[in-house]
Amino acid sequence: xxxxxxxxxxxxxxxxxxxxxxxxxxxxxxxxxxxxxxxxxxxxxxxxxxxxxxxxxxxxxxxxxxxxxxxxxxxxxxxxxxxxxxxxxxxxxxxxxxxxxxxxxxxxxxxxxxxxxxxxxxxxxxxxxxxxxxxxxxxxxxxxxxxxxxxxxxxxxxxxxxxxxxxxxxxxxxxxxxxxxxxxxxxxxxxxxxxxxxxxxxxxxxxxxxxxxxxxxxxxxxxxxxxxxxxxxxxxxxxxxxxxxxxxxxxxxxxxxxxxxxxxxxxxxxxxxxxxxxxxxxxxxxxxxxxxxxxxxxxxxxxxxxxxxxxxxxxxxxxxxxxxxxxxxxxxxxxxxxxxxxxxxxxxxxxxxxxxxxxxxxxxxxxxxxxxxxxxxxxxxxxxxxxxxxxxxxxxxxxxxxxxxxxxxxxxxxxxxxxxxxxxxxxxxxxxxxxxxx
Amino acid sequence: xxxxxxxxxxxxxxxxxxxxxxxxxxxxxxxxxxxxxxxxxxxxxxxxxxxxxxxxxxxxxxxxxxxxxxxxxxxxxxxxxxxxxxxxxxxxxxxxxxxxxxxxxxxxxxxxxxxxxxxxxxxxxxxxxxxxxxxxxxxxxxxxxxxxxxxxxxxxxxxxxxxxxxxxxxxxxxxxxxxxxxxxxxxxxxxxxxxxxxxxxxxxxxxxxxxxxxxxxxxxxxxxxxxxxxxxxxxxxxxxxxxxxxxxxxxxxxxxxxxxxxxxxxxxxxxxxxxxxxxxxxxxxxxxxxxxx
Numbered sequence: 001x002x003x004x005x006x007x008x009x010x011x012x013x014x015x016x017x018x019x020x021x022x023x024x025x026x027x028x029x030x031x032x033x034x035x036x037x038x039x040x041x042x043x044x045x046x047x048x049x050x051x052x053x054x055x056x057x058x059x060x061x062x063x064x065x066x067x068x069x070x071x072x073x074x075x076x077x078x079x080x081x082x083x084x085x086x087x088x089x090x091x092x093x094x095x096x097x098x099x100x101x102x103x104x105x106x107x108x109x110x111x112x113x114x115x116x117x118x119x120x121x122x123x124x125x126x127x128x129x130x131x132x133x134x135x136x137x138x139x140x141x142x143x144x145x146x147x148x149x150x151x152x153x154x155x156x157x158x159x160x161x162x163x164x165x166x167x168x169x170x171x172x173x174x175x176x177x178x179x180x181x182x183x184x185x186x187x188x189x190x191x192x193x194x195x196x197x198x199x200x201x202x203x204x205x206x207x208x209x210x211x212x213x214x215x216x217x218x219x220x221x222x223x224x225x226x227x228x229x230x231x232x233x234x235x236x237x238x239x240x241x242x243x244x245x246x247x248x249x250x251x252x253x254x255x256x257x258x259x260x261x262x263x264x265x266x267x268x269x270x271x272x273x274x275x276x277x278x279x280x281x282x283x284x285x286x287x288x289x290x291x292x293x294x295x296x297x298x299x300x301x302x303x304x305x306x307x308x309x310x311x312x313x314x315x316x317x318x319x320x321x322x323x324x325x326x327x328x329x330x331x332x333x334x335x336x337x338x339x340x341x342x343x344x345x346x347x348x349x350x351x352x353x354x355x356x357x358x359x360x361x362x363x364x365x366x367x368x369x370x371x372x373x374x375x376x377x378x379x380x381x382x383x384x385x386x387x388x389x390x391x392x393x394x395x396x397x398x399x400x401x402x403x404x405x406x407x408x409x410x411x412x413x414x415x416x417x418x419x420x421x422x423x424x425x426x427x428x429x430x431x432x433x434x435x436x437x438x
Numbered sequence: 439x440x441x442x443x444x445x446x447x448x449x450x451x452x453x454x455x456x457x458x459x460x461x462x463x464x465x466x467x468x469x470x471x472x473x474x475x476x477x478x479x480x481x482x483x484x485x486x487x488x489x490x491x492x493x494x495x496x497x498x499x500x501x502x503x504x505x506x507x508x509x510x511x512x513x514x515x516x517x518x519x520x521x522x523x524x525x526x527x528x529x530x531x532x533x534x535x536x537x538x539x540x541x542x543x544x545x546x547x548x549x550x551x552x553x554x555x556x557x558x559x560x561x562x563x564x565x566x567x568x569x570x571x572x573x574x575x576x577x578x579x580x581x582x583x584x585x586x587x588x589x590x591x592x593x594x595x596x597x598x599x600x601x602x603x604x605x606x607x608x609x610x611x612x613x614x615x616x617x618x619x620x621x622x623x624x625x626x627x628x629x630x631x632x633x634x635x636x637x638x639x640x641x642x643x644x645x646x647x648x649x650x651x652x653x654x655x656x657x658x659x660x661x662x663x664x665x666x667x668x669x670x671x672x673x674x675x676x677x678x679x680x681x682x683x684x685x686x687x688x689x690x691x692x693x694x695x696x697x698x699x700x701x702x703x704x705x706x707x708x709x710x711x712x713x714x715x716x717x718x719x720x721x722x723x724x725x726x727x728x729x730x731x
Contacts (some may be wrong), residue, residue, distance in 0.1 A: 067696050074698060078485050094697070101486040153449040186570070253586050262569075395697045398676075408591040416537055424504075431699075432497075433478050436487070 019115045026055045026320045028328060029083040032060055033069045033309070034143075037276070041344055046369040050329050051091070056324035058085075066309065067394065073314070077102055082314040084321050085328075089309045091393040093130065096312050097138060097434040098391065104313045104322070106130075107137045112319065113326020119362070121333070121351050125303060125377045129387040130310050137391060139310040143347040145273040146304040147193075147201040149292060153285040155266035159183035166289035170237060173267065173292045177246035177274065180266050186250040187265035187318045189241065192256040195293075195305055196399040197269040199226050200235060204385035205291050211429075212233035214383045219355050224396070224425045227418040230297065235407060236416035242408050249408045250387065252401045271307060272373035275346035288369030290376055303379040305387045309348060348373055390433030396425040470711065476704030483698040495705035499571060505689070505706075512685040515599065516663035523603045523659050526651065527610030532640070534611070535618045545615070552608035556666060560673025563601035567593075591682030594675045598683050601670045608663055610655050617651040618644065646730050653729045657721055664714050670694075678724050686710050 004141045006223040027038055034042045039062055063069035066089035073086045087095055098104055110117035119127055126141045153163040159179045167173045177188035191197050203210040209225050216222040241247035248265065250256035257274055259265045263284050269291060293300040311332075313325055331337060338354035341347065343363050349355040355374055356366065364371040390396065403421035406412040412420065445451045473668055481488035498504050534544050551559070569575040575585040587593040621644055628637050645652075667690040671677060677692065679686030686726060690710060692704030 074483050074485075095483050098482040099482055100484055102484040114581055156525075189642065207650065249588055252678065287452075345561050392699075395693075395699075398692070398697075402678060402680050405589065409591075409679055411680065427502075433479075 019148065025055060026318075026324050028056055028058045028085065028310075028321060028324050030060045030085040030087075031063045031069050031073055032087040033066045033086070033089075035062060038143075038345060041341070043330065045337075045341070048337075049328055053327070055361070056327060058324075058328055061177060077314065082316070083323055084314060084317055086312045086314060087309045088139070088312050090129065090144075090307050090387075091397065092395060093139070093310070094389050094391045097132065097389075098220075098432075102315055103138070104315045105132070105136050105138045106311075106313060108323050109145070109313050109326045110330065111275070113323045113330070115326050115330040121353060122376060122424055123348065123350060123355065125379075125381055125386070126306055126348060126350060128291050128381065129389065131245045131304055133219075139312045140332070141350040142309055142332070143273070143313045143341075143345065144306040144308040144310075144350070145271045145347055145375055146306055147197045147269050147291055147352050147367075148275075148376070149289045150268050150270060150274070150278065151206075151287050151289065152266045154246060155180060155185055155284070156261070159185070159266075161364040162283075162396075163287065166287055166296045167267070167292060168290070169295045170234070170292045173294075174237070174241060174246065176267065177241060178244075180248055182307055186244075186245075187250075188257060189247045189267045190250045190251050190256045190259060190265040191268055191308070192249075192250075192254045192260075192270040192274075193403050195253070198238065198404075199231065199400060200233070200388045201269075201304050203231070204300050204305045204368065204387075205293055206230060206297045206380055207302040207384050208297075209384050210388050211390055214386065215388045217383075217386055218438065220391065222390055223429060224390075224422045225416070227422045230294070232245060232415050232418060235404070235418060239414050240408050243410075249405070250366075253377075273308065275370065276344075288372045290372055299382075302385045303381055304373075304376040305385065306322055306348070308375070331402065343367075343370075346373075348377055351416060363390050382418050391436065392427060392428040397430045399424045400430070449508065461628040466484060469518070473704045473707050473711070476700050478701075479704075480701045485700075486626060491701070496709070497699045498702065499705060499709065504684070508684050508686055509687060511595075511681070511683065512664070512687075515602075515683075517520050517597065518595075518599045519602045519606065519663040519667070520656060520659035522599065523606045523610055524655055526603065526646075527607045528614050528652075530607070531611050531614035531618055532644075534615060541664075546617055548611050549608045551604055552612075554605065556605060556669035557673045559601050560598075560670035561669075563604070564674045567597055587679075588597045589679050591668060591679055592700055594683045598667070598671055598674050601674055602663065602667045605670065606659060609662075610659065613651050614648065617648045621647050633650060649729045650731055653721075653726060657718060661716060664710065672722075686713075 008190060023082065026241060028194065032042050032044065033040075042060050042062075046060045050057050050276065056421055061083070063072045066087075069086070070088055070092050073082055076082045082102075083417050116199045116357040119131070119135075121135075121141075122141055129144075130139045132306070140168055151166050151255070156163045156176075159176075160183070161176055161179055163262075173189060180188035200210055203215075203226060207231055208228060209215060209221045209434050211224045213219050213222040238247055239408045242249065250265070252278070254271070257266065257270060257277070260268045260274065261277055261281050263282065290301065291304060301377060311329065332341075335353040336358050337352060338350050338359040339361075342349040342358055349358060355378065386437060400421050403412070403417045403424070404421075407414050476683045478489045478490060478492055480489050481493065506623055533540065534548060537544055554562070566572050567585060569585055569588075570579060580586045585593055587597045593694065625643055628641060629643055634642070663688055668688045671683055671685060672686040672691065675683045677688050686706065687710060690703050690706045693699045693706065697703075
């Protein structure tokens with residue numbers, strides 16, 4: 001009996017020696033902002049990649065909210081310890097693009113890694129957002145979402161509305177909201193992310209410009225234009241709804257999400273990424289539909305634009321690291337990996353192949369509503385609907401929050417509020433242009 | 439009688455103050471100098487291109503009418519926080535001082551909030567006032583008051599003042615309690631024998647003896663309201679609705695840490711520093727005269 005522990009120890013040592021890699025692994029630091037269930041998704045992606053090969057080890061680190069991880073990465077970059085991969089929200093895209101010395105274009109990284117890279121494989125509306133004017137893809141699409149319309153079927157039933165016919169246009173939204181209110185609902189309609197849902201996506205959906213020079217895609221000299229007659233008309237409509245208690249403002253950013261999931265608000269425009277949360281936590285039957293539009297506007301509905309984040313590769317790393325990053329990024333884009341990510345999170349598929357694979361598997365039939373975001377995005381884009389890419393976007397969005405709050409509270413008329421937001425926002429754009437003229 | 443300490447050696451006093459000076463240099467003058475330097479620069483977020491712009495950052499501030507407005511917001515906020523914080527803490531301290539049984543429990547409970555991080559305090563109060571399911575807003579609704587800090591500037595200001603006062607009350611309470619316990623009981627007893635009412639005893643004996651403490655707390659509370667409250671604002675109102683609760687320090691935090699505008703944020707922190715220096719000088723010049731030591 002004495003030799004047994006010894007043999008065990010020997011076997012353990014042997015297996016340890018076998019598990020040791022032939023050469024040292026190259027570690028790849030990945031900073032991200034995916035908490036909770038999404039954090040598990042990110043960890044699973046890294047673990048699966050690490051298990052698939054021996055040379056590289058991706059180490060994901062949760063760094064707080066999008067703006068927190070970006071601030072942390074910028075501080076780290078200034079101190080010379082930037083991570084290798086950084087997840088940046090769409091609002092930070094122009095800032096990253098302008099910081100030429102800080103980033104390494106994904107297209108270049110893929111070339112260094114020697115992996116097959118075809119920008120055309122990516123969903124055009126998503127990839128186009130992260131592509132420089134010269135056609136070079138700068139960052140890797142990762143978790144892109146878009147705006148969809150949610151409605152509470154139970155509330156619809158109690159208000160005598162047809163649950164299979166969600167309102168398709170804004171006049172229909174007003175009618176439905178009126179009926180919901182008459183049936184006793186305190187919050188017929190609300191929205192998360194005012195700027196993103198009611199100005200940025202509203203503009204693309206109606207094929208009008210949010211800002212000049214093709215929403216910033218044409219250069220740094222872009223100026224805001226969201227005080228056009230159509231925008232003012234929409235905000236007058238919303239302000240009237242607010243006055244009658246049909247639209248209830250629930251706060252900045254995604255504060256309204258909680259009121260949608262709890263069933264307090266019956267209809268809402270919010271991120272497609274909310275779908276997973278609703279599926280898990282909503283105690284009522286809900287439906288997903290396309291964003292409402294004004295039927296008399298020519299060209300509407302066009303397509304929606306993205307939100308969410310992409311992966312940026314930071315500059316100044318060893319070649320070995322870039323090789324690994326390239327391997328990892330192309331792993332994420334594999335049809336089966338990308339399709340699994342799309343189905344798991346509700347975010348858009350990054351490649352067309354991943355979308356087709358998901359469709360073939362019958363996923364959309366089993367999960368009604370999951371395809372709304374995709375079908376809204378996968379259309380031919382126009383110069384006005386490719387996306388919004390402006391500098392100092394964080395400040396511009398806050399200015400929009402501030403000025404539209406003045407509209408809901410009745411301090412300013414919709415025209416005054418939008419004009420003020422455009423004026424103050426343009427000052428931010430001028431400053432961005434000045435600071436990044438190099 | 440000679441009050442000053444006399445050192446025979448020429449270098450010993452310098453050596454003795456050196457550690458203190460080193461700390462002040464590293465933790466105050468160096469960052470303050472950095473802020474001054476940053477305030478005349480403009481750079482992109484990553485600091486890859488930086489440029490000297492002179493007083494451009496300051497000029498931009500004065501051209502922004504909302505920045506000038508936020509001085510008014512800040513003044514209102516700081517006065518409310520300092521005055522309410524000091525009054526409530528004084529009341530609590532006087533009451534706690536009279537408690538004989540279970541005094542330790544009361545004191546512990548009153549000191550508790552100081553251990554709470556500002557951002558947690560903000561979230562806590564936000565929860566209570568979140569409409570329609572917050573405990574307080576629900577009650578207010580039942581009483582007929584339609585609480586809505588998302589769209590009413592007054593409600594939003596009330597919310598951040600309450601959260602900030604609640605967070606600071608423990609600090610004020612501790613100092614007042616210590617002050618009250620050092621009031622000689624013989625004086626109070628003498629006044630009682632002379633027939634002075636409790637009210638009279640408090641205003642003509644206890645409060646004057648507390649005046650140095652009150653003055654100290656006034657200075658500290660103003661500094662607290664000016665510098666330490668951005669996390670509460672960020673968690674509770676984010677400066678909204680509109681700009682109604684956008685106090686100066688919140689804008690410094692927002693522009694620096696969220697919007698990554700280092701130059702603008704540094705310029706604002708320099709302005710804020712100047713305002714607080716002026717206020718402190720004013721307090722020592724004029725308010726301190728009323729203090730009896």
